[in-house]
Amino acid sequence: MTAPRPTLALLDGYSLAYRAFFALPEDLRTTTGQVTNAAYGFTSMVIKLLDEHPPEALAAVFDKGRPAERTELLPEYKANRKKSPDEFKSQLPLIDEVLEAMGIPRVDLEGQEADDLIASYAETAKADGWDVLVVTGDRDLFQLVDEGDGEHGAVRVLYTRRGISDTIVMDTAAVEDKYGVPPTSYPMLAALRGDPSDNIPGVPGVGDKTASKLLAAHGTLEGIYDNIEQIRGKKVPAMLLEHRDAVMASRIVTTVNRQLPLPRPVEDFRRGEIDAPAVQRLFATLEFRSLWDRLNETVLGAQAEEAAGGFDNEPHRGDTGEIAAWLGKVPGGQPVAVVPTTAGSLPAVEAVAIALAASGADPITARTEVLGEDDRVAVQRLLSGTDDHPLWVHDGKKLHHFARAAGFDEPTEPMIDTEVWAYVLQPSARTYALDKLALEYLSKHLATEEEVQRAGEESGQLGMFETEQDTAWRARAFEAQALFELAEVLDAEVTQRGQADLIRRIELPLIAGLADLERAGITVDGRVLAELGADLEDKVADARSRALVAVEGDERDLEDFQDLGFLDSPKKLQSLLFEHLGLKKTKKIKTGWSTDAAELRKIVEEHPVIQAILDYREYSKLKGTYIDPLLAMVGADRTRRVHAEFNQTVAVTGRLSSQNPNLQNIPIRTELGRQIRRAFVPGEGYDTLVVADYSQIELRVMAHLSGDEGLLDAFGSGEDIHAATAAKVFGVDVADVDNTQRSKIKGMTYGLAYGLSSFGLAQQLSIGRDEAQELMDAYFERFPGVRSYLYGGVEEARRSGYTETLTGRRRYLPDLMSENRQRRAMAERMALNAPIQGTAADIMKIAMNDVRAAMATADWAGDPAPQLLLQVHDELVCEATTADHDQLRDLLVDTMSGVIELAVPLEVDWASGPSWAEAEKH
DNA sequence: GATTCCACGTA
DNA sequence: CGTACGTGGAATCG
Numbered sequence: 001m002t003a004p005r006p007t008l009a010l011l012d013g014y015s016l017a018y019r020a021f022f023a024l025p026e027d028l029r030t031t032t033g034q035v036t037n038a039a040y041g042f043t044s045m046v047i048k049l050l051d052e053h054p055p056e057a058l059a060a061v062f063d064k065g066r067p068a069e070r071t072e073l074l075p076e077y078k079a080n081r082k083k084s085p086d087e088f089k090s091q092l093p094l095i096d097e098v099l100e101a102m103g104i105p106r107v108d109l110e111g112q113e114a115d116d117l118i119a120s121y122a123e124t125a126k127a128d129g130w131d132v133l134v135v136t137g138d139r140d141l142f143q144l145v146d147e148g149d150g151e152h153g154a155v156r157v158l159y160t161r162r163g164i165s166d167t168i169v170m171d172t173a174a175v176e177d178k179y180g181v182p183p184t185s186y187p188m189l190a191a192l193r194g195d196p197s198d199n200i201p202g203v204p205g206v207g208d209k210t211a212s213k214l215l216a217a218h219g220t221l222e223g224i225y226d227n228i229e230q231i232r233g234k235k236v237p238a239m240l241l242e243h244r245d246a247v248m249a250s251r252i253v254t255t256v257n258r259q260l261p262l263p264r265p266v267e268d269f270r271r272g273e274i275d276a277p278a279v280q281r282l283f284a285t286l287e288f289r290s291l292w293d294r295l296n297e298t299v300l301g302a303q304a305e306e307a308a309g310g311f312d313n314e315p316h317r318g319d320t321g322e323i324a325a326w327l328g329k330v331p332g333g334q335p336v337a338v339v340p341t342t343a344g345s346l347p348a349v350e351a352v353a354i355a356l357a358a359s360g361a362d363p364i365t366a367r368t369e370v371l372g373e374d375d376r377v378a379v380q381r382l383l384s385g386t387d388d389h390p391l392w393v394h395d396g397k398k399l400h401h402f403a404r405a406a407g408f409d410e411p412t413e414p415m416i417d418t419e420v421w422a423y424v425l426q427p428s429a430r431t432y433a434l435d436k437l438a439l440e441y442l443s444k445h446l447a448t449e450e451e452v453q454r455a456g457e458e459s460g461q462l463g464m465f466e467t468e469q470d471t472a473w474r475a476r477a478f479e480a481q482a483l484f485e486l487a488e489v490l491d492a493e494v495t496q497r498g499q500a501d502l503i504r505r506i507e508l509p510l511i512a513g514l515a516d517l518e519r520a521g522i523t524v525d526g527r528v529l530a531e532l533g534a535d536l537e538d539k540v541a542d543a544r545s546r547a548l549v550a551v552e553g554d555e556r557d558l559e560d561f562q563d564l565g566f567l568d569s570p571k572k573l574q575s576l577l578f579e580h581l582g583l584k585k586t587k588k589i590k591t592g593w594s595t596d597a598a599e600l601r602k603i604v605e606e607h608p609v610i611q612a613i614l615d616y617r618e619y620s621k622l623k624g625t626y627i628d629p630l631l632a633m634v635g636a637d638r639t640r641r642v643h644a645e646f647n648q649t650v651a652v653t654g655r656l657s658s659q660n661p662n663l664q665n666i667p668i669r670t671e672l673g674r675q676i677r678r679a680f681v682p683g684e685g686y687d688t689l690v691v692a693d694y695s696q697i698e699l700r701v702m703a704h705l706s707g708d709e710g711l712l713d714a715f716g717s718g719e720d721i722h723a724a725t726a727a728k729v730f731g732v733d734v735a736d737v738d739n740t741q742r743s744k745i746k747g748m749t750y751g752l753a754y755g756l757s758s759f760g761l762a763q764q765l766s767i768g769r770d771e772a773q774e775l776m777d778a779y780f781e782r783f784p785g786v787r788s789y790l791y792g793g794v795e796e797a798r799r800s801g802y803t804e805t806l807t808g809r810r811r812y813l814p815d816l817m818s819e820n821r822q823r824r825a826m827a828e829r830m831a832l833n834a835p836i837q838g839t840a841a842d843i844m845k846i847a848m849n850d851v852r853a854a855m856a857t858a859d860w861a862g863d864p865a866p867q868l869l870l871q872v873h874d875e876l877v878c879e880a881t882t883a884d885h886d887q888l889r890d891l892l893v894d895t896m897s898g899v900i901e902l903a904v905p906l907e908v909d910w911a912s913g914p915s916w917a918e919a920e921k922h
Numbered sequence: 923g924a925t926t927c928c929a930c931g932t933a
Numbered sequence: 934c935g936t937a938c939g940t941g942g943a944a945t946c947g
């Protein structure tokens with residue numbers, strides 16, 4: 001096998017730019033009014049090329065005049081081309097700038113068209129052993145396509161069929177398949193068939209099909225005319241003869257010149273690195289945001305990985321006994337990085353393999369099934385910490401599930417968890433995958449499984465790693481090595497930032513607690529769900545038929561809506577309500593007018609279909625989002641434990657999140673929705689669910705952080721907080737506060753912590769904007785510390801670049817400096833809210849750690865012992881036997897209220913009962 | 923099949 | 934023109 005040839009890609013500059021110009025709308029322009037559609041489309045095609053067919057060399061070729069011979073031979077050649085519009089010409093300098101920034105040479109030759117120069121480059125390059133890829137929207141260049149042979153490279157055409165993204169690579173087979181002739185015959189085909197875009201006349205009555213047949217039968221134009229008497233029919237031969245001169249001239253015009261002198265050698269076109277900052281600046285000016293993202297994720301990402309070295313260790317596949325031997329060689333006190341591999345999902349997790357890395361040794365991976373007795377002892381000692389090796393992990397929760405599945409005891413607390421560490425360092429990142437972290441913090445490329453496989457094959461060193469599965473484990477060993485090298489770097493960064501305490505006191509101990517929650521799950525009664533589901537099915541059907549009646553009763557032409565598609569489609573609903581029925585539009589959204597419940601309620605009087613839609617939405621949401629998926633997990637005839645995942649590294653503020661299913665958004669606000677909570681019950685052996693929640697925790701945090709004396713006083717009074725606040729705002733006695741006053745103040749107090757505006761407050765309370773503003777003014781006058789805290793905090797964040805919670809958890813908000821008013825305002829609201837929501841999250845996390853510890857050491861009367869099941873931001877849900885009920889309740893209330901000393905008391909409410917719905921305070 | 927938008931459930 | 938999430942359906946993209 002010979003080495004693959006390098007590829008030279010040649011961009012047909014005008015052809016591509018022109019194609020983009022007509023394919024994309026002219027309203028694609030910068031805020032200054034410069035039209036950018038051609039430059040945008042051209043750049044998009046270049047990025048696509050670099051991503052999908054990365055060439056070793058690349059140049060963009062342009063016309064510079066037109067050879068006189070062509071016009072002489074065929075005066076009408078390209079005569080129908082309109083002078084290019086100003087909107088197009090003004091973009092040519094932009095395209096030049098793009099080429100320069102991306103390091104793509106631009107070539108042209110005086111008095112020559114790009115076609116001929118491309119052909120000449122292709123001819124020379126293939127003779128020099130290059131493969132050539134011509135990128136164009138011009139079919140004429142199909143004539144260059146060439147298979148290549150031992151000496152010469154191949155020539156292919158990347159042709160943009162339609163628009164800018166529909167491309168196809170044409171090789172010899174593709175050309176022959178499409179036109180029935182070899183590529184070299186294409187000019188003859190074009191001469192016969194004609195080409196309206198170049199104003200080549202062609203022979204009337206001869207299209208692609210006939211031209212192809214004629215050439216297939218007779219080989220050349222000369223062949224056709226020599227045998228003209230053999231051609232069937234009257235019209236075709238007559239027309240051929242009549243247009244003989246034009247056909248012959250067209251062939252010459254269509255045939256490209258492959259012999260032009262080359263202005264620069266091909267070697268000049270070899271790709272270098274893209275100057276990323278220069279491209280970023282240019283794209284920012286041109287407002288090519290999405291293109292920058294695309295370039296970054298594909299080409300620049302690959303460029304960075306290319307530049308990065310890899311991990312050069314030689315992993316071992318551990319056979320029986322080798323894990324024990326490997327661990328035996330790691331000196332005491334030295335940390336060991338552990339990467340578990342599991343399969344399946346809770347509760348049926350399987351332990352597949354374990355990978356280890358440590359200082360001074362090559363990493364090792366072993367399948368759990370080959371672990372011998374010695375290995376198991378060694379791994380058990382490692383996981384439990386008795387062998388004096390600090391554990392370094394990535395996603396420690398997974399290690400807990402692995403240990404349980406493999407039959408090991410519960411792992412000890414890891415010393416470092418790189419995923420959690422990275423989350424604390426950059427909470428807004430989308431993922432914390434090891435490869436991404438390795439590139440960012442170590443400038444090393446972590447090979448994918450495919451790359452490991454390929455490297456093994458190429459070096460012929462597969463050896464013990466012959467199978468695909470072996471490749472996977474080899475990749476795991478590299479991950480362990482990456483983790484090992486990352487841990488120290490991340491830990492130093494965390495310490496340097498002063499976040500070691502946050503991480504050791506809060507995040508690290510939480511890992512085991514979350515693993516417990518996930519393993520425990522919560523018992524769901526499918527019979528209750530099935531009953532509710534049947535009921536909801538009737539209600540959904542009823543709402544549907546009411547909607548049908550409502551639109552049928554309308555006089556207008558509603559044929560399109562008789563299928564009720566609008567019930568599940570906001571887009572169709574907009575069309576029905578605002579176009580056909582002409583109802584009042586209330587709130588703008590990106591794609592038109594909002595149809596969300598709050599807006600629909602404002603126009604519910606205008607048409608009977610609105611109420612039906614609101615009902616349909618409510619019922620189908622409950623059934624489709626909660627009942628049906630849970631039923632699918634549980635079964636309609638039994639109870640079963642459902643195991644959600646609790647994510648520790650998702651929410652930017654420091655909260656947890658829950659998924660598969662999300663058990664943090666089970667309905668409670670409406671009576672019907674609340675019924676779903678009847679299906680959440682104590683598990684086998686347990687009698688009751690015990691729920692404890694923080695009362696108004698975010699408000700208390702705000703009072704503490706702001707230190708506002710009025711608010712502290714209101715909390716200290718022991719009165720109802722909203723009534724007490726209202727009394728101060730309205731200057732009346734607490735006893736004289738009426739319900740309207742209380743609810744207005746309640747709405748505002750909660751809204752404040754979200755960055756509520758007077759406009760938003762007016763919306764929410766259905767009051768005038770003036771009244772809302774007066775309310776806010778009165779509030780801030782009475783509680784000046786709240787205002788200075790909220791807005792002072794935003795300014796501090798603008799200076800430092802981040803917000804901070806009570807424990808030092810940060811959130812970075814670069815948009816606080818944005819030039820864009822909307823983005824900046826959004827960032828300001830985030831900055832306002834993040835310390836409050838985040839501090840509340842910190843408090844709850846500490847509570848979870850403390851509760852878990854207290855529950856573990858408590859002396860329980862009942863059996864089984866109570867366990868924690870859920871965390872819902874300010875609430876913990878446990879299950880217990882009757883015997884343990886009171887003790888657990890007291891433990892929860894005492895522990896939760898005692899986690900931290902704030903300037904206001906942390907109040908904890910509790911409730912319990914035979915289901916989550918029936919958990920009431922006794 | 924993957925991604926985006928809208929809507930909506932919770933704190 | 935109020936923060937933080939996850940999920941489901943439709944529409945859209947490639």
